[in-house]
Amino acid sequence: MTDQTNSGSCCSPAGSCHSGTTTDVQVGGVSTVYKVAGMTCGHCEGAVSQEISALAGVTSVTALAASGEVTVVSAAPLDEEAVRAAVDEAGYELVGTA
Numbered sequence: 001m002t003d004q005t006n007s008g009s010c011c012s013p014a015g016s017c018h019s020g021t022t023t024d025v026q027v028g029g030v031s032t033v034y035k036v037a038g039m040t041c042g043h044c045e046g047a048v049s050q051e052i053s054a055l056a057g058v059t060s061v062t063a064l065a066a067s068g069e070v071t072v073v074s075a076a077p078l079d080e081e082a083v084r085a086a087v088d089e090a091g092y093e094l095v096g097t098a
Helices: 042-053 080-092
Strands: 031-036 057-064 071-076 093-097
Touching: 031 080, 042 057, 042 071, 042 080, 080 093
Parallel strands: none
Antiparallel strands: 031 071, 031 093, 057 071
């Protein structure tokens, strides 16, 4: 009997195709990219992500220190002042949307 798990394949055992990687794409969500000043490392990314993730409705946060960009996916548009307060709480400055 052969193993039908399809490990390493582009198709799952349920028959759906996938690349084997996961993404943070949220169907029906609102994606906003913010510019944040002061992030220089992974710790900075984590601090900003943690504070923004705590906002109501946020489903995904990806912070990149190299570009100073933070991509936030939420169920509905976020209040920019709430995002600003979260970034400030983390110790950084929200410059605005990218």
